Every structure is written in structure tokens, then in C-alpha cells.
Amino acid sequence: MRKIKLSLALGFAVVTGLTSCLKEDTILSKDESNNVIEIYNNVPGTIVSDVSSLYPLYSEAFDVVPSAPYIFRVSYSGADVAPQDITVTLDQDPAALDYYNEEFDKHFEVLPASKYTIPGWTVTIKKGQRIAEIPVEFKTDQFDLSKSYAIPLKIVSASYGTISKNYGTVIFEIIAKNKYDGAYKGNGYTFMGTSNTTAPFLWSIDCSWGLNLITTGANSVYMDAKPVYRGGSIIYFGGIFPNIVFDPATDKVTAVNASGPGNGYNYGFPAVQTPTYNSRYDAATKTIYISYNIINTTWYATDTLVYCGPR
Template identity: 40%
Template sequence: MTLDPENSVNVIEFKNPSSFVSPSGSKYALYTRAFDLADESEYPITISYSGAQVAPEDITVKLGIDTAALSQYNAEQHKKYDLIDEKLYTLVTSVVIPKGERTAVAKLKFKSSAFDFSKKYVLPIQIQSASAGVVSGNFGTILLNVNAKNKYDGVYTVTGKMSDASNAAFAGLYSVGKKVEYTLETISATECVVTDHINWGGAAYVPIWTGTGVSGYGSFSPVVEFDPATGKIISVKNFYGQPASNTRSAQLNPAGINIYDATAKTIKISYWMLQPSVVTTPPHIRTTWEEEWKFQKPR
């Protein structure tokens, strides 16, 4: 195959607006972005005249909402993303790529403070037409998955201690000098689930050291609930069920230190993993954690 970039046909398309979520098996790409709670959160979307040439004239690009694309993605990926209510966003539906330029930015704003935390919002945006050029078949429509972040959301470095009553070799990664980071992801105004992006690619798992390598407890990750008035941690439950199918559940250690320090942006937490199928004697505590989570950066 011989490529001739200088004579290639330019296409009008969306540039990647945020971190990419693989659309394997889907026609359309899905992008995810989380916003702080605000009356108005900006999300600039760039439309590109992609190829060897710059725009030969002012190109007017019309944008619209493609609900069929979202339905197709849900069917292909077996997902249940929700079409975001039109009251929660504003989108400029016409932009101009100036003559001699390659891009234009569409102003998109979300009312993230009004988001329903139980919803998985997606805004499917389509390039409906362009006054010149060819609209891309691959990136003429994009799906924007947007969600809100509570004040506890973010990336934290973790230190502390861990003990497993059924296997003394199991320990926290920090006990063998390995870096531990938890990402707290918002699931309600007062709750976050612990995810691990270093070892598990963002999945909801707590990394552990088995004595020979990195692992994690299947079907287990804590969901932490805070009292916004006092900063106290009021409950911990298992993201995969309370209990999960393997009998694992989470519980706060009431005798431990369980608090969020808003000034230092530090969390001190003491909790247990209960597993009656392994530890048959009540209260069925298999694993204990006493940790300090220090905020490093936003998610």
C-alpha cells in the first residue's frame, strides 16, 4: 500500500476529548470525564479538519444529538448508559473552522451539581453537517460519559498495616516497600468506592501481597460512606454485595480511627473483611486494615 499524505482527503471529525474507553465491538467511541460539583462545568469539544491541508475557506459545522448511537452502544456493549437530560447541559450547535485553520472549539457546559448520582449519563454528539469537506465515518459521532465528583473523590497514597487471619503471608503492598495508590471514585454525594489503577487498571479491588506477588481479594472492595457535617466515616460496605457471592462483606472497625480531615485532605480508616465461609467463628473477621490515605491529585 502506498500512502500519499500530501494528497490525502481531509475529514471533519471530533478530536479525542478525554481519556479513552475502548469501544471494542462498537461503532462509536466512548469517552469518560468526571467533574467537581458546580453550577456550571465547562467541557470544550474540538472539531478538527484533519489531513494534509488547512481549511480552504470558513467551514460551518452543525452539531446535534444522536440518540440512536447511544442505543447502539448499549446494545453492543450490554450496558445501560442513560441519555443525559437536556436541562443538565448546554451545547453550541454551530461552530466555524476559520479559513487557514484546522480546528474549532464547541462550547459545552454541564450543570454537574444537579447530576443524579444513580445515573450513568452519556451525551451522544454528532457532526450533522459541514459546509465543506467530508464528515468522518469513524469519529463523526462521539459518546461523552460524564459524572460528578464529591469532595472525597481523588487519588490517594496509602500506608498502614493489614493482617489476614487465614494466611499469615498475606499483607499490604506497603509492608514490602511497594507504592500503593487508591483512587476514590464517587458513587453518591457521600460515598466513594476504592479502585486501583496501578495494579488492576482501575477496577474495584484492594491490592495485597501474597508473599510472592501482587494479588487482590476477588469480589471485594470497600465503599466508604462519610458524614459531610463531621467528616466521620460512618460505614464501609462491599462494592460487590453485602455479602458478595463468596460471603465476603466489609465492616467498619468501631474501635478504630475513622475520619476525613478536610484541611489535610487525609483519611484515617480501620475496617474489616468478613468471610464466614473461611472464618467460621463469629464475627467471621478474616482480614483487618488500619490505613492512612493521603490525597495526591484529582482523578
């Protein structure tokens, strides 16, 4: 099953065990005798859908640029290479995206055709080969970064062979990242005014244990924490999934609120606000300094977040 993550905003920590279920490999093992025609992604780590999902979801993130290249791939998967030229036609399947949205309470929209270029949806797997490619260029500088875009891709026909039931329809989430987006490490603490005590929390020991800041708009990101290892145990931090808003001209934090997507574990807290502390993004070091408090409470949180790399 997919791990449930409780993101950090305050220092509430819960020790828990971890279990996971792995989705089957996209390419069948060489000892399989029956080949299938399928949509193939050669970076399995980008699959983000639950193993129970009817349609696999891959997440692909790109910088905000006029043209971001990508390749859709179709595979003749199994023990054998293509015995002849195989013409495969794909198309978009909005009904599959509607189903996924309903199944997992998501809000993906089909990426408008005006925001990418593609030579066509028909491709040929050559005799003796396994893979055929369709190049695409995403115009991510034209994306509305407040929206969640996806391309629900379906194999509608193949001139030879059997279309895969598992990977005949695949959804690709297409993300445009602002400059604050990425994987971070850092640490911080919370201050509880009523008891005059502090509660330290540790986002990451190094860049292998950290958090993601995920684009929610042209100048905003929300925190999505990974589990933290401490004292021989796995720690999850519960909180409010704060959404951080920056002034693009100064890189100062103008607002922190609880409107990030999160996973519903908001503990009933209202929006948060940034106090007079100089919360900001340092472009030279790619470091975010942030301090905020929960409205109508005595809770404060302070973080120093250091950029590790793209998420």
C-alpha cells in the first residue's frame, strides 16, 4: 500500500512502522513468453499512483521554460523483439483522468493542446526493436501554475500483438516548477508560549531525509515532508502542510497559510501568518529562512531549509 505521510509544520511527532507495496515492473522479465504492447516509462521511480489504482500515474516535473523536452515511449514488452513493424496509435482518454480524480479525490485537468507540441500520436516499433518514441515539447512557461495538469494517454490500436491491460492506459502528471520548488534539508523548532518551552524538530539528517517544496503557483510552494529517522525510529511529523508565498521581486515571504494540498491531517488549525522575523529566500545559497505562528495560538515554528536538488 502507499505510505501515508504526515507533513511537518509543528513538532508533533508520531513513531510508526513502515510498510510498502511495490507496483509490478513495467517491462516484463525475459523469461516471460507473451509480449504485450504498452506505454513504457523507463524511470520507474516517477510512478506515484497507489498500487491499487486502475490507471498508473507518472509524475514528471519541468522547469518553467519556453520548451521542455520529453519523450513518450511505446514498448513491445516481453521475451521477444518485434517480429515485424508494429504501428501503434495513441490518443488521450479524458474519461480515465475523470476516473482517477474520482478514485483518489484529485483535481487534474487535461493539459491543453496549446501548451505542448507533438508530431502526432502514431508511432512504429520497428522489426527487431522493442521501443518506439514520440518526442514532445512542453511550453511550461505558459502553464497556469495554480492548476494540476495531466495527459491521460491510451493505446487505441496496434497493427500486431496484444495491448497491455495494466499499461495500455497511463496518466502522466505534467508539473511546471517555480524557482523555490525542490528537495530540501533543514531543521527548526517550535515555541509553545503557554509553557515557555521549545520543542525541536529535525526535518532531515542529510539530503536523503528531507522534504519537498512543491509548486502551487508562480510564487508559492507547499511543504510535503518525508519521514525522518531519529533514535532508531521512523518519525512522521503531523501538522498543517503550510503553503509559503513569496514576493517575486524581493524573495521575501509574504504569507504562510494552511492552504497547501496536504493529505487532510490539519489538526483543526486555522491559517498561519508570518511574524516580523525576516522570512525570505536567499537565491545565492538557495536557502529559505522562515518563521511563523498559528493565529489565535501561542505556537511558533522556525525553519532553515537548505536546497538539496530537484525533487
